[in-house]
Amino acid sequence: MAALLEVRGLHAQYGWTKVLHGVDFAVEEGGITTILGANGAGKTTTLRAVCGMVRTSGEMRFDGQSIAGRATEDLVRLGIAHVPEGRGTFVNLTVEENLRLGAYARASREGIADDFAAVYGYFPVLASRKTQLAGTLSGGEQQMLAVARALMLRPRLLLLDEPSLGLAPLVVREIFRIVRTINRERRVSVLLVEQNAAIALGLADDAYLMETGRMVQSGPAAQLRQNDAIRRAYLGY
């Protein structure tokens, strides 16, 4: 398998504060990669760097072409959909309008109706709330809406930032189940950032462990799950 996203020597900073110090990682075509780490390790910044929302230096290749320094709006048009931290809901728009915005930059207008049907199939609760303002949805429903909105782009790569944050375990399991389905059925590659290591390692093919702006370990997810140090520090058993 070829890497869909390949990142080498990525540095990033906010003002004078350096956050990433030479990060290397890859997301395989059709695969799920997860980046684990504690609060403040630089996981969210890594995702923001991939979609052009922070200043970076280093090399980033998407499907073979360099994407370093390109504007967020252009990266979206390449098929990179980002489900941001805090879900990025348009709270004063309806559920359906949120989804229409997800389709705003897609390469082809064709098949939009099919994709509406598909995401309503994945998330039936959204179908029943089409005309409701998105701000009235519960946290779990808003997370579902965020994933659904990203899917309306027909993305090649889905970036998920802490989808489990603040949600009940049952809802988290449901969302992860759907992410897996999307990955398998629609061949969408996934880059997942999570603090909940147990569920992330259960889903991912490859995993990276991040500490203070560096990748400190990497390997197949199954292998990292067996690693004693990771088990103690992140899985808690």
Added chain:
Amino acid sequence: MEILVQQIISGLATGGIYGSVALALVMIYQATDVVNYAQGEMAMFSTYLAWTMINAGLPYWVAFFGTLLVSFIGGVLIERIVIRPVEGAPILTIVIVCIGLLVILNSVAGWIYSYIQKPFPSPFPPRPIMLGTVVFGAHDVGAIVVTLVVLAFLYAFFRFTTLGLAMRAAAQNPLSSRLCGIRVGWMLAIGWGLAALVGAVAGMMVAPIVFLDPNMMSGILIYAFASATLGGFTSPGGAVLGGLIVGVIENIVGTYVHFIGTELKLTVALALILVVLVFKPSGLFGRAAVHRV
């Protein structure tokens, strides 16, 4: 009774104009958090463009739509050239830039066209319309209709088109909009263009009543501020309704409260701003701004 109905209708006509300018203010305010003090002068300048076209012999409606097009482009250019460089600057900086724009437009109009008042044609017949025993000015009724048509178009644009949806999204949540691939900067520019267009309609509708001169919009801008404050700076529909209410109140108070008459009418608008700000700062239909701290 007939006098009252007539006063209400002519109040609605000027109120629709206040409401249009208020709507233009609200559109820009919602998208960029900027109160565009130059909105009135932009409308005045547009009206001079229309006057130039009509004087050059173009039919009224050709000049009308030509003015809308030029005003839209002008609004977009003003955002790109004048406002863009101060985007993200402290609010006071932007206010001063807007006031600078006001002074420039006013002076340039005076320099090109002089400060002498000019008559501006109305597209509507001069003879009054009789409904039963009540007499209406045709221009009053026409201005109401034109205003309503513009509002209906804007409503449909924002409600049903993808571009309109993207503009609403960009105003609400710029970051998420960028993640959807929306070019937020251009949405703001188009917003300025549309605001300039709405202002141009208001200018062309009010000029036959107040005559065309570089200062014709200064009073109207204050009524528009009163309208937007009354309806709520966060509510486009509220701003328009606020305009109608202000127009009617102004006329009725001017007619029936003798010490106010026509001289003190503008004071009514200022008093209204004050009363709303004291008792209901978010306006009738606005939402209170909520900030996370």
